[in-house]
Amino acid sequence: xxxxxxxxxxxxxxxxxxxxxxxxxxxxxxxxxxxxxxxxxxxxxxxxxxxxxxxxxxxxxxxxxxxxxxxxxxxxxxxxxxxxxxxxxxxxxxxxxxxxxxxxxxxxxxxxxxxxxxxxxxxxxxxxxxxxxxxxxxxxxxxxxxxxxxxxxxxxxxx
Amino acid sequence: xxxxxxxxxxxxxxxxxxxxxxxxxxxxxxxxxxxxxxxxxxxxxxxxxxxxxxxxxxxxxxxxxxxxxxxxxxxxxxxxxxxxxxxxxxxxxxxxxxxxxxxxxxxxxxxxxxxxxxxxxxxxxxxxxxxxxxxxxxxxxxxxxxxxxxxxxxxxxxxxxxxxxxxxxxxxxxxxxxxxxxxxxxxxxxxxxxxxxxxxxxxxxxxxxxxxxxxxxxxxxxxxxxxxxxxxxxxxxxxxxxxxxxxxxxxxxxxxxxxxxxxxxxxxxxxxxxxxxxxxxxxxxxxxxxxxxxxxxxxxxxxxxxxxxxxxxxxxxxxxxxxxxxxxxxxxxxxxxxxxxxxxxxxxxxxxxxxxxxxxxxxxxxxxxxxxxxxxxxxxxxxxxxxxxxxxxxxxxxxxxxxxxxxxxxxxxxxxxxxxxxxxxxxxxxxxxxxxxxxxxxxxxxxxxxxxxxxxxxxxxxxxxxxxxxxx
Numbered sequence: 001x002x003x004x005x006x007x008x009x010x011x012x013x014x015x016x017x018x019x020x021x022x023x024x025x026x027x028x029x030x031x032x033x034x035x036x037x038x039x040x041x042x043x044x045x046x047x048x049x050x051x052x053x054x055x056x057x058x059x060x061x062x063x064x065x066x067x068x069x070x071x072x073x074x075x076x077x078x079x080x081x082x083x084x085x086x087x088x089x090x091x092x093x094x095x096x097x098x099x100x101x102x103x104x105x106x107x108x109x110x111x112x113x114x115x116x117x118x119x120x121x122x123x124x125x126x127x128x129x130x131x132x133x134x135x136x137x138x139x140x141x142x143x144x145x146x147x148x149x150x151x152x153x154x155x156x157x158x159x
Numbered sequence: 160x161x162x163x164x165x166x167x168x169x170x171x172x173x174x175x176x177x178x179x180x181x182x183x184x185x186x187x188x189x190x191x192x193x194x195x196x197x198x199x200x201x202x203x204x205x206x207x208x209x210x211x212x213x214x215x216x217x218x219x220x221x222x223x224x225x226x227x228x229x230x231x232x233x234x235x236x237x238x239x240x241x242x243x244x245x246x247x248x249x250x251x252x253x254x255x256x257x258x259x260x261x262x263x264x265x266x267x268x269x270x271x272x273x274x275x276x277x278x279x280x281x282x283x284x285x286x287x288x289x290x291x292x293x294x295x296x297x298x299x300x301x302x303x304x305x306x307x308x309x310x311x312x313x314x315x316x317x318x319x320x321x322x323x324x325x326x327x328x329x330x331x332x333x334x335x336x337x338x339x340x341x342x343x344x345x346x347x348x349x350x351x352x353x354x355x356x357x358x359x360x361x362x363x364x365x366x367x368x369x370x371x372x373x374x375x376x377x378x379x380x381x382x383x384x385x386x387x388x389x390x391x392x393x394x395x396x397x398x399x400x401x402x403x404x405x406x407x408x409x410x411x412x413x414x415x416x417x418x419x420x421x422x423x424x425x426x427x428x429x430x431x432x433x434x435x436x437x438x439x440x441x442x443x444x445x446x447x448x449x450x451x452x453x454x455x456x457x458x459x460x461x462x463x464x465x466x467x468x469x470x471x472x473x474x475x476x477x478x479x480x481x482x483x484x485x486x487x488x489x490x491x492x493x494x495x496x497x498x499x500x501x502x503x504x505x506x507x508x509x510x511x512x513x514x515x516x517x518x519x520x521x522x523x524x525x526x527x528x529x530x531x532x533x534x535x536x537x538x539x540x541x542x543x544x545x546x547x548x549x550x551x552x553x554x555x556x557x558x559x560x561x562x563x564x565x566x567x568x569x570x571x572x573x574x575x576x577x578x579x580x581x582x583x584x585x586x587x588x589x590x591x592x593x594x595x596x597x598x599x600x601x602x603x604x605x606x607x608x609x610x611x612x613x614x615x616x617x618x619x620x621x622x623x624x625x626x627x628x629x630x631x
Contacts, residue, residue, distance in 0.1 A: 027357065047585070115585050123591040136587055140602045141456045147589045147596055153230070154589075154596045157351050 026151035033146065033158045039063075040146075041129065045079075045118070046137040051109040053087075055079065057122070058102050065128060069094050072103040077125040082117035083109050123149060133158070176263045176271075182390035191391055198383050202317050203326055205381040206310050207333045209273065212374035214337020215345065215367040216276040217245065217303045220283070220296070221447045222345045222465055223363035225454050230360065231597055235584070237289045239577015242447055244293045245300035246570030252304020253562045257555070260308035265316075266382035270375045272305025277371035284364035316385045319398035328480075335476055340370070342450075342469035350462035419556035427548045427627045430620055432561045435540035436568030437617035441509065442533055443569035444610040445471060448576050452603050457517065470523055471530030478534030483543065485535075494544040495625045498536060502618035505532030509614055513607045540621060541565060548627055572613070579606045 023031060041059040048054075057078060059068075071077050075090035087109035094103045109115060123129055131148040145154040185191050224238050233241065260268060279299040286292045310330055318326045348366060351357045386394060422428055446468060453464035478501070486497035508529035515521060541561055549557030583602035588595055 045587075117586040117588060120587065120589045123589060134598075136598065136600065138585060138600045138602070140604065141600060142458070143598060143600065145598060147591060149591055149594075152594045152596065154598050 026148065026153070026155060029146065029148070029151070029155045030157045030159055033155075036131075037133070037158075040131050040133050042133045042135070043120070043122070044135045044137075047115060047139065049111065049139045051087075051111045051113050051115075053081065053105075053107045053109065053115070053118070055105040056102065057105075058100050059126075059129075060100050061096075061098075063126075063128060064101060065126065068101060068126075071125055072101070075105050075107070076121075078103070078105065078120070078122050080119045080121065081107060081109065081115060082119070084114045084116070085110070087113065120147075123147070176259075176267055178262060178264050179384045179388035181387040184392065185390040191397065194389060194391055195386070195397055198386075198389070199317050201381045202313055202383060203329055205377055206269075206313055207330050208336070209269070209374040209378050209382075210306050210310055210330065210333035211336025211340065212370050213273045213276060213303065213306050214334060215340050216273070216280045216299065216371045218337065218341040218446075219280065219345050219363050219367040220245070221450065222341060222461075223349060223360040224447070225451045225461065226349060226360035226363070228451070228599060232287050233289060233292075234581050235577045235601065236574075236581035237577070239574045239580070241289065241292045241296050242577070243570040243573035244297040245303070246443065246566050246573060248297040248300020249304050250300075250563050250566030250570065252301040253559060253566065256301075256304040257308040257559060260305075260312050263309075264384040264388075265309040265312045266378060266384055268305055269309035269382060270378040272302045272309070273371050273378065274375035275299075275302040277368040277375065280364045280368040280371065284361040284368075313382070317383075317394055319394050319400040321398070321400050331479070332476065335473055338469060338472040341367075342465040342472065346450075346462050346465035350460060350465075354460060354462040418550070419553045422549055422553055422556050422560055425548065427624055428545070428557060428560065430624055431540055431545050431548065432564035434617045434620035435537075435545075435561050436564045437613045437620065438533070438536055438540055439565040439569040440572040440613035441505075441610050441617070442537065444572055444576055444606070444613075445509075445529075447573060448580070448606070451580075452607075455601050456603055457522075467523060467526055471526040471533075474527040474530035475534030475537075478531040479538040481531070482535030482538045486539070486543070492547075494539050494547060495622065495627065498539050498544065498621040498624075499618070501532045501535035501539070502614075502621060503532070505529055505536055506611075506614050506618055508532065509611055513611065536617070536621070540617070544621075544624075548624075568613075572609075575609065576606050579609065 025032075039060055039062060041057065041063065043055065043057050045053065045055040055078070057072065072094045073092050075092050078092075081087055087107045090105050090107040092103060092105050094101065096102075122132070129149070131146060133144075133146050134154075135144050136142065143156075144158070145156045146158055147154055185194070220242060224242075227233050228235055228238060256272075276299050279295045279302065282295045283292060283299075286295060314323055314326055314330065345363050345366060347355045348358045348362050349355060349360060383389065386392065386397070391397070449471075450461070450464040450468045453459045453467055454461060457464075459467070482497060482501055485500070486492060486494050490496045508525040511525040512522060512529060515525065541558070545557050545561050546554045580601050580603065583605070585600040587598045587600070589597070
């Protein structure tokens with residue numbers, strides 16, 4: 001390879017690196033999230049040391065469908081738990097405000113019962129739900145992210 | 160034409176790596192001086208630069224651990240298993256490569272080792288099968304082990320007794336070059352904007368591979384075999400410092416081997432080996448899982464988490480120098496009191512890092528002090544103290560014995576840590592049509608007890624040798 005070839009190769013590599021990419025909805029979500037955040041639903045889940053899982057789902061009224069109360073009152077249509085031993089049946093309360101419907105849930109699994117997996121099936125229940133901002137708190141850490149129907153992975157960078 | 164036989168291939172490989180024959184001596188003193196100055200400058204610069212560049216191919220996996228776990232490619236247990244393979248490979252390499260380097264043309268030995276490491280890193284970017292990745296990584300550990308003995312042989316061949324300490328010090332900075340490039344450079348590629356470029360985790364292997372190919376080229380171009388292969392006198396003759404370098408021969412090898420085995424009969428060596436092994440558990444736990452912990456539990460982003468880990472490794476350079484100086488000057492070359500002081504300098508910040516205030520400044524200061532203390536203790540347990548206690552004629556064997564123990568500890572740590580972290584895993588899985596985005600949560604409470612406990616054990620063992628005497 002001559003020096004000229006080497007220089008050409010480096011230039012091509014550099015131009016490829018500097019080429020401006022189109023905004024990717026999932027990778028560059030932080031660029032657009034602030035603009036549509038107000039219209040999104042939120043899900044806050046807390047797993048306590050005592051083995052109690054509590055969750056609060058808030059959906060803006062603009063995204064609601066007929067029969068939403070019946071759907072949200074059934075915790076199994078929102079989430080299910082995989083644990084070492086059984087938890088008590090989850091309780092649910094659904095209430096309405098001017099701008100949103102708020103559903104709260106609680107499952108009691110016991111302090112010695114390990115939660116292995118939490119399956120959130122809300123997107124299958126509400127087919128019109130496009131994106132959800134989620135906050136999960138465990139006894140040792142907390143994670144805040146968004147789940148979008150268009151993205152394969154959770155979106156951690158929101159700002 | 161005859162087809163080459165298997166023996167021909169083996170013989171060609173041995174010939175390629177074998178130390179070259181002596182060239183006819185150059186008679187012109189001025190030309191000898193010129194060539195010595197030229198090659199020594201090249202060798203120390205290239206050796207330091209390339210050992211540092213090669214380090215990136217060893218450490219980059221640590222940076223991409225979390226992206227790999229987040230993508231659901233490997234569980235923490237699998238990541239720990241793969242990580243441990245590199246350390247086991249390196250431990251095996253410590254035994255075999257040190258022996259081999261004495262007989263090889265180190266220029267080729269080092270260059271090929273680093274080139275193979277580059278290829279194995281590239282292979283890692285393609286593998287999502289745990290068995291394949293583990294195999295690639297154990298080989299990487301072994302080839303990574305070509306570097307240090309090659310550099311030590313080059314230092315012995317090109318620099319005299321009275322100047323080797325200085326040049327050894329220069330070469331030692333290579334670790335920081337490598338750690339800086341990895342924990343800052345590779346982290347910059349993978350971290351999300353604006354702190355990084357947000358490239359996929361595969362770049363964490365492609366970039367080190369490219370860097371190591373460049374390093375292999377530089378080594379092949381500028382490194383040199385022994386001075387005598389260029390027609391130069393030995394360094395002892397050129398510097399007139401009267402050293403005698405004994406290269407192993409078939410005549411004295413059996414006697415050296417018998418002497419080396421005597422190291423195993425010294426009880427203090429076993430205690431130091433266990434103390435060093437425990438210290439390596441903490442060292443590699445922080446270096447390989449620390450950035451994951453800081454992201455998972457403390458909520459730092461990938462770039463900042465790796466920056467914190469870099470602080471601890473950078474402070475290590477000062478720790479090594481300070482330990483030697485303090486033990487020589489303040490305690491008349493007695494290592495145990497300095498071991499105790501540095502052990503406490505390491506242990507107290509370690510407790511603050513994991514159990515102290517969650518303030519970033521406190522964390523950064525604690526990591527710097529921890530890195531300082533740990534490196535001092537490592538310099539002692541892995542080197543100075545061991546050499547003091549071992550008979551001097553088998554100092555190399557003592558270092559090798561402790562090195563193997565240390566890396567076995569480090570490797571086992573990687574797997575156990577991964578397993579303990581995995582045991583605490585909670586998955587939050589969203590069912591979203593064809594996708595199942597999953598977010599993982601871990602609890603580091605038990606692994607932290609393991610890491611801090613190992614440091615306590617190391618300190619107790621090292622201090623138990625308070626009355627150990629040096630041997631001549």
